Amino acid sequence: MDVPDPALIPPEPDRRTPVVLVTGFSEGATAGVERLASALLAGPGTVVVRHELSELREGIVHRTVRYAEGSTTATVLELAHGCVSCTLRADLLPLLTVLSARDSVDRIVLALDPAFEAEAVCQAIQDVVVTGVVGRVDGPAGRDVRIEAVLACLDGRSWLADATGEETLAERGLAAADDDRTVAQVAVGQVDFADAVVALGPAVDELDRDRLDAVLSRLAPQAPVAWIDDLDSFGPLEVEALLARIPAQSRRGRIFDAHEPLLRGQPPLGTEHGVTLFEFAASRPFHPERLHEALDVLFDGVVTARGRMWLATQPDEVVWLESAGGGLRVGGAGRWLAALSDRELEQADPARRALAALRWDERFGDRDISLVILAHDADPAEIRQALHWALVEDDELRLVERAPERVARWEDPFGEWHADPCGDGEPTEVGQPKSQTGEGK
Known part of the structure; x- marks a missing residue:
């Protein structure tokens, strides 16, 4: 009896529920996050989850879950210790495992609050053990869901200034007082970790746009960039087309290893517009x-x-x-x-x-x-x-x-x-x- 070559046996299909993370932190970008999430919601079986953290320092989190058929559930969470990590562990990760078990859910979209970092969320999905979910053996949410894509939304008028500044998130009013991350760390981290970028570009000078393109092509060389002058024109077809442009070898939530080659994705090495x-x-x-x-x-x-x-x-x-x-x-x-x-x-x-x-x-x-x-x-x-x-x-x-x-x-x-x-x-x-x-x- 011939033994089949293991290399010729097709891999088992990944039956985990796909998750799309949408992130952005400036005022214009957060409007883009909402627009992208709404456009993705048009897909059958899609659920959009958002945790609003503006009252986090008081231990209050507002969670909204929207379903493709039009229903919405809103929940107010009271946390004993108001922090981003507690929100992840106490609610977001268990919620992912619960939603993934539903036959009616084919895709989960996380419209992230500016205080969340997509990389931190993805690492928690892979590493943090979720306990206490009825009918489920304790383990990471990554057993039930997989990262399909991370989309970063940025304001082309202000992103480069944010990415090179010194202001903290707390000073901007986007985090608790004891959160000393800078706006620049979040702005750079969001794009660096993204599989695709949506740049909002109304009133952006052509030279400034070219300069920002030069930065983005080096910071996230594999990520396709969609420039949008009018958010209302970027609907479900455009968002799905952008997802389809993401290369197969993109990160899709994979955490960078400090010992990997530093020049990822073959970025341009020449100088453009001073970049x-x-x-x-x-x-x-x-x-x-x-x-x-x-x-x-x-x-x-x-x-x-x-x-x-x-x-x-x-x-x-x-x-x-x-x-x-x-x-x-x-x-x-x-x-x-x-x-x-x-x-x-x-x-x-x-x-x-x-x-x-x-x-x-x-x-x-x-x-x-x-x-x-x-x-x-x-x-x-x-x-x-x-x-x-x-x-x-x-x-x-x-x-x-x-x-x-x-x-x-x-x-x-x-x-x-x-x-x-x-x-x-x-x-x-x-x-x-x-x-x-x-x-x-």
Whole structure:
């Protein structure tokens, strides 16, 4: 009897209920979120869920569920601890599992409140165990639903200013007072995580539109962009057509691994309208105090910077950096392969081991620096010069190799997670990176 080739056996169909997340935070963009959700609601078997969090600091959440046949249910939730994470765990995730079990529900649309980050929601769907749902074994909501797409809606008149500013969400009135995320971190994160972008463009100057297009094509190179001058003209057919344009290899809710290649989706590497994406790479570590001084160069004329760093004082730790406008996160992303035991190395991701083998150094293993920087109004040469100044010099590198115990006694501003104003209110946050926590602190 012939045994069929496993490679020729078609995969089992994914029977989980698809989920579309629609996100946007500025006033114009939130109107776009509502329009997109309503257009998607025209699809048979679609349900639109929205949690309105304007009273979250009082522990009140307003939840609305709209159904394709026209009915709506509104619920007021009272939370013992009013926060975004509690809303996710206590209501949104259990609701997804309940809706997915209904035969009448073919698709769920999450019209996200500005305080929600799509990446945090997707990570919670995959990782957070949902308990207490009648008739269901405890487990993540990702067993019952899958992310079909993440749509980001932005206001073309204000997004770039938001993405490069210093204002916090709390100052904008979009979050609780103890939520210190910046508008820039959310604006950049929404587009970076999106599978498709809807840009609202009435009254946007042609040159400004071209410049914003140059930023979007580098920040989210695989995401199709639909420019809309009139929201009323963007109906069900247009939204479904945009979903159909999303490439098969798009993220669709997948959480980025800090050890993956940083240039995802083959973004343009040339300069357009002053916008450029470039890499800073080095095979020697940063001196922590000089790096702390040099990081100011990432706050002016830069949309975002992200990547892996090697600090001389932390030779075993991969340090992750992620900036957006005037906000910065620095934190841990695991250990270098060269710092792992043989047993730990065997369990490491094979793709990561293969990439590391291509650049393995006899003295320092896979330790290196790799940053990708998206600038819109800054000179890449000046940024490279500042970061190069922060690297250890030759005599310091010899200490790193031969006397690490002495290097460990150097002053290290990154030795502990802390909010670091740097004197004059500089909105620098040193803490766990979003890609590791799933939600900004």
